[in-house]
Amino acid sequence: MTVVTIVGGGVLGTMHAWFALERGHRVVQIERDAEARSASVRNFGLVWVSGRRDGDELVLALRARELWGGVGARVAELGFRPHGSLTVALDEVELGVMVEYAASAAATERDAVLLGPDAVRSVNPGVGGAVAGALHCRADAIVEPRVAQPAIRSVMAATGRYEFVDRCHVVARDGTSVIDHLGRTYEADVLVICPGAVHDGLAGEHLSTAPLRRCQLQMMQTAPLDVTLTTSIADVDSMRYYPAYEHVDLTPLGPQSAVAAAHRMQLLLVQRLDGSLTIGDTHRYDPDTDPHAGPDTDPPHTDPLPFDVDEDPYDHLAARAEAILGRPLPRVQRRWSGVYSQLAPAAGDAVYHHAELDPGVVVVTGLGGRGMSLAPAIAERTWEDLAR
Template structure:
């Protein structure tokens, strides 16, 4: 097969995580080629809500990464070319509410504050000041000023525009078929458009990362977990923050394969309201399940009663990369020299992308990492279980 290009690193996957890694690498002077069998940001990234959250994570490595990434997004956006810098970033903050027993939410917020999160307990009256249309069944709220939102497709596209502006390339519609190795190290990637000669390959294939890793001779345990979202018709200003019920945190951290739903409601700059969220491990089954949509709608009306009179314009869903221990997989693979992974973020990939890109770059260049990398190692038992 003819040589199509040369690069220091080939990034396989042009979603938000692959784009953030490519942007960080090229900002540090690394030559990159990004390939994706589909269009840029057309899979998992296109099915996300754009959340950049610190409010939904238990204290531990993922929360540490989330706090760092929330700060890192500012630096990343400042590096973007001016013509693409608007990614609909909103410092809207988040509000988490309980409508029954308030003790678990209070305890969770206290643990987060101890870990450095700005988590402010607020009374029902203060909650209604922030969100006047909330149900009056609220018993307590927690305000998270640092929660933010962006438009994920715009963000991934802008990141890859920055990659191109630095002389690296992005190739959509190009399938990475296999690795070429010599003496146990990567020397190239065979693609549907020819061979790309390189010294390293980054697996940023999202829910398909396990398939790519297995083909590369280094299998990892990353599975698809499906989520669905409802989108209303455009509305006047009605939901001011990202608002969700206290059950959401438990659903995020659960490993159950069966359907789980919790209420998440937020508006977009276009005026639509996004309603989630669901999680279920059903492989790559794309069938629309009406029972899931009904459950999302029912719970959303319980949180915001006015939504009962609002038409739903469309629904969409997607697959998120799930690792059994709920931690991303970030770093080099010790089994194949030059093979790297950045996957397993599940529904948090958009928020964690900025620090993931920085961490990959730091490890690749031998720099001091800004967060502890060991919890995200590829060779941990949960990732190599398969």
């Protein structure tokens, strides 16, 4: 039996553990914190097919969506919901750019159709604002990020071939063996390192020269809303950021509002199983190598990622969400920021970063804002590659 060590307790490490067990391997997964606390629990839980770029990114997204359905069928607490999404137009200009997209093959490939205002309310009665229409992507889905990792682990533990080691910082590597902060050695046949945005840790020598950057996002969560939302929701600004829309002429939209442009914002909104709303987001890059950053309007940041959150983006998000929902938001209960590892523009068309550091030693990271969506398909591919 192949013995596998996985470093990293986020969704990517967890999905690598899941598919290693599917292949009959024995797995030890190591996490430095008491529980995963990084990007994998701070996200929306969106399994987002709608925005994915043509080519390998879309292939991975469609495969991952299928795999999430399978994981969800076996892990009830994951809360997998194939609910689709609405990218909402608040006026006729916004609807106009969606009309162009809906007529394209790209929309068909992502199972996206254009809806008028009545159809929007029929698909999601919680959309009570004066909306002009929406793109309805039926391929999008939702999972519960705060409970996903422990829920999946409890099913993996039932195999008798899985062990999770928490509060264990892996500090060194010798071939496929790793050593933790207490000097304990973990021997394995295969080592998979999924360190997320920790680019200066275990695989730091390799990752420091890889085309990677970190991106920080601001998020919030409200108290439960008194109506049920039957889809996730995005605003038209999401079309400015997701590559699926890069062939659409967005010039009729004009510039983003000043706060949205300064913080590179879009509205994404997901209702949790308890009725609360997860709402975001902003984007701040480190180092700042955003290809969309205009030199005049958006000077590069040279300071470190901030440790505090800024209130202006939250005001913008609340106003957009209330316009779409047609009702005041419940009280905000929580605010946080999260950081993910992302490919820098120099990485070209690659979808994520992966490298074999030594025979049987693989590092995988750099999934950007699509890691929750793609993780199962990427993990499946890692094991297919290792089996060759």
